[in-house]
Amino acid sequence: MASLIRLSSVWQRGMRPVLLCHTQLSRGSACPRIGDVDYTEPAGRIHTASSSTGISASQHWTGERVMTLVLLGMAPAAYLCPGPVVDYSIAAALTMHGHWGIGQVLTDYVHGEVKIKLAKVGIFLLSTATFFGLCYFNYNDVGLCKAVVMLWQK
């Protein structure tokens, strides 16, 4: 598209057709661009088109990786300083990591428009219930860190 616009600008200056003279091709590329703004606007509009959603897929991917690193850091944090803050952080990190992982599995194996929507709604509800369940356990019971300690002591 850019080369096409450059060729058009060359012809607008009244020069001979560039394709018939090979020696003028590089010189045509170096010509000053007059009225180039009107030509570049459609190309710019195509190139700068953004998705309708707020976050792009690559940013979501990066966020997933950051969440994985945070979850890796939870293990020594739970060992060194157990407490409610680490309990709730583990609950949130585990829920999100599991939600995105199972979501990827559903994307790979569930086909069909209606089935995909149902599967995504189902995994969202399950992840929400899981998060509420873990927070309920942290609040009303011994908490996740202490639960693992008690499990391993027996």
Added chain:
Amino acid sequence: MALLLRTVARQGLYSSRSQFGVLYRHAVPMGTTSNEEMDKFWAKNTRLNRPMSPHMTIYKWSVPMAMSISHRGTGIALSSGISAFALAALVLPESYPYYLDLIHSLTFGPQFLAFSKFALAFPVVYHTYNGIRHLAWDAGKGFKIPEVYRSGYVVLGLTVLTSIGLAAM
């Protein structure tokens, strides 16, 4: 694009001045997404009734293949286990120590206890180490085939050793 260039070149041969309207008249749609291209591809395959090449039935098993499937399997198992634990916390009436004592009264001895600890620790440790391996791949490191096999064996060795160590606690 070639057709577009040829059309504009033909216009240029006839007259030294060319209007920009030529581009609009012969422009082809350039905004199709990859999803639309994929849908057209599969619709064409379905319409022509093309057979699918054999893939799952002829692949030979390898260490990276088995480890990738195991990573996904342990991920699904752990996620399901966490969800089951959370839903049980919401539903069951008694507290955690009560059910822990209940499970403890059912066990049959220290060997069973050690094996249970190993069985619980193994998928967690495997998923964690292989997850680090996947993060290295996401960073673009370790893609050569000998490196893939080497990191696979390292993950397996570390998984066994760490699981035994955790079970022995």
